[in-house]
Amino acid sequence: MSEQRVPCVAGLFSETDGKAVVHGSRCTSCNTPYFPKTSHCHNPGCDESNVEDYDFGGKGVLWSYSVADFPPPPPHKYDEPFKPYVIGVVDLDAGLRMVGQMIDPLEAVQIGAQVELVIDTLYHEDGKAHTSWKFKQLQN
Numbered sequence: 001m002s003e004q005r006v007p008c009v010a011g012l013f014s015e016t017d018g019k020a021v022v023h024g025s026r027c028t029s030c031n032t033p034y035f036p037k038t039s040h041c042h043n044p045g046c047d048e049s050n051v052e053d054y055d056f057g058g059k060g061v062l063w064s065y066s067v068a069d070f071p072p073p074p075p076h077k078y079d080e081p082f083k084p085y086v087i088g089v090v091d092l093d094a095g096l097r098m099v100g101q102m103i104d105p106l107e108a109v110q111i112g113a114q115v116e117l118v119i120d121t122l123y124h125e126d127g128k129a130h131t132s133w134k135f136k137q138l139q140n
């Protein structure tokens with residue numbers, strides 16, 4: 001029996017047939033991407049706010065990263081014992097710059113690497129795997 005997977009926060013992301021996306025918005029007037037969703041465009045140079053739902057996913061490039069060396073405070077949850085992890089800042093090919101935990105260990109992470117958005121386990125609770133979006137480096 002495979003483990004039941006549930007999103008850590010409902011409505012932010014989904015996975016269909018192994019394809020992961022985060023649910024955001026894009027202004028069709030000025031093309032500015034948003035995640036999470038927004039009700040109107042925040043670009044001061046945009047004359048006409050026309051915001052539509054937009055799913056961001058696929059590949060991108062690791063722009064920068066930081067390392068979480070200590071456990072995050074509540075309400076964040078994690079599996080014991082805490083293991084340090086890498087938080088990446090990624091420029092998705094779809095134009096969105098976003099933050100996400102890296103699956104790869106620190107010694108493997110390289111700025112400029114091609115990465116892919118994935119859904120992966122964040123922590124376990126009540127016999128379920130609670131998931132979030134993460135980034136995974138692709139082999140060159």
Ligand SMILES: [Zn+2]
Nearest residue numbers: 027030041046
């Ligand atoms: Zn706009």
